[in-house]
Amino acid sequence: MHIEIQYNPAHSLATVHLAPHESIRAEAGSMVSMTDNISVTTTAGHRSGGGFFGGLKRAALGGESFFQNLFSAGAMGGKVSLAPSLAGSMVVHELRLGEELFIQGSSYVAAPESVTLDTQFQGMKGFLSGESLFFLKATGQGPVLLNAFGAIEKRELNGELIVDTGHLVAFTSGIEYSLSKAAKGWIQSFLSGEGFVLKVRGRGTLWLQSRNPSEFGGTVGRMLPAREG
Amino acid sequence: MNYTILDSPDFALLQVVLDTSETFVAESGAMVAKDVGIDITTSLRGGLLGAAKRKFLGGESLFQNTFTARTSGQRLFLAAKAEGDLRARKLGVGESFFLQSGAYVGHSGSDLKIDTKFGGVRGFFSGVGLFILRIEGPGTVFYGSYGAIHEVELHGENYTVDTGHIVAFTQTLDYRVRAFGGFKGLFLSGEGLVADFHGTGTVYVQTRNAAGLAAFLHPFRRIKAKAGN
Numbered sequence: 110m111h112i113e114i115q116y117n118p119a120h121s122l123a124t125v126h127l128a129p130h131e132s133i134r135a136e137a138g139s140m141v142s143m144t145d146n147i148s149v150t151t152t153a154g155h156r157s158g159g160g161f162f163g164g165l166k167r168a169a170l171g172g173e174s175f176f177q178n179l180f181s182a183g184a185m186g187g188k189v190s191l192a193p194s195l196a197g198s199m200v201v202h203e204l205r206l207g208e209e210l211f212i213q214g215s216s217y218v219a220a221p222e223s224v225t226l227d228t229q230f231q232g233m234k235g236f237l238s239g240e241s242l243f244f245l246k247a248t249g250q251g252p253v254l255l256n257a258f259g260a261i262e263k264r265e266l267n268g269e270l271i272v273d274t275g276h277l278v279a280f281t282s283g284i285e286y287s288l289s290k291a292a293k294g295w296i297q298s299f300l301s302g303e304g305f306v307l308k309v310r311g312r313g314t315l316w317l318q319s320r321n322p323s324e325f326g327g328t329v330g331r332m333l334p335a336r337e338g
Numbered sequence: 339m340n341y342t343i344l345d346s347p348d349f350a351l352l353q354v355v356l357d358t359s360e361t362f363v364a365e366s367g368a369m370v371a372k373d374v375g376i377d378i379t380t381s382l383r384g385g386l387l388g389a390a391k392r393k394f395l396g397g398e399s400l401f402q403n404t405f406t407a408r409t410s411g412q413r414l415f416l417a418a419k420a421e422g423d424l425r426a427r428k429l430g431v432g433e434s435f436f437l438q439s440g441a442y443v444g445h446s447g448s449d450l451k452i453d454t455k456f457g458g459v460r461g462f463f464s465g466v467g468l469f470i471l472r473i474e475g476p477g478t479v480f481y482g483s484y485g486a487i488h489e490v491e492l493h494g495e496n497y498t499v500d501t502g503h504i505v506a507f508t509q510t511l512d513y514r515v516r517a518f519g520g521f522k523g524l525f526l527s528g529e530g531l532v533a534d535f536h537g538t539g540t541v542y543v544q545t546r547n548a549a550g551l552a553a554f555l556h557p558f559r560r561i562k563a564k565a566g567n
Binding site: 119120121122143149322330335338 | 347348421422485486488490495496497498499500503518541543545546547550551553554555556557558559560561562563564
């Protein structure tokens, strides 16, 4: 399997080249186009991820689409093109056995079945912040396709960094995170407009996005006519 | 007429240079700027019925503007609705090109015909408000995309494209629209209909989808207060 990314940074398109009988799972709604000879099954979960309730848990906690589509190539192989909803870049991380990748729910696009996805929400359960602080934990082996809103910044971390939750795309194991406040006091943090931030520390790789989906959604969404509850 | 496409691919701008008495027709709202030696006339092109058909079936506006240069070397700048690329397609006498209704920006050539291809369900991309315009030469048509334009050349095989990602296709291709994914619920989550193309020709695919952006923004809308509260 090879994932080719074109049209970065603003309007990226990922083309997944599938060898005969290979398959890839992708977030529902991300399919742009595909060659003939690919069969599609819609799943609420996936084989390695807890079935229906696994899918529900991911959708409720991870901010990820409830459904995933499994694209399986036939005897001739094939290609599937994928894109996210918003403007921005995509990147592939080759997950190695034994490594864990924590992905902000809305940043996940696709991975093969050799990668298992699970929700991960250590120590912050029930915390109301209005910004999603939910991560998917990817383990296993294979390429994981991520999307960013805006440009993507890859950083090798060795130490500490404060990151706005809406700008974090993903990070590898070796990095621990804890909820923190942007300024000294909670009131000041709230007034600063930065809300809650994550303090990440350790050694690993971190991806940031140059725009914040919640900020954009909030700005434009307020201008739209009210919807029915 | 000469033209240059500036600022491609992410925020393309079309610059047209007209000689004395030359005309250019554009979708209303497409004009960015023009030299003072260009006059504008607004008309219901194709008569009232033709315009109404285009408005209600094709999704483009009822009115079109005709730009006429009084002297030579007059510049006209035009843009598409969404961020993305622009392309030109020169058509010979009787040659056709199919455009997704929202992609049309403008054209040159007074004999160029624009018709809503309305072949019942076959040409009717329900749900997403997309229709197919048949453009028939002689003339040059200009069209825009949301995101990058990805060209896919077909040599007799089948190729599937999400209807929201279709920009244009050549007249040599045949297509059939069908539901995708098998879940009715997916219509709501942005993945609904796909077109299976067949034949030898080119499909122009856009890497972003307006319905996907709308689906992203929807949850950010305020909730309407219930009557009686």
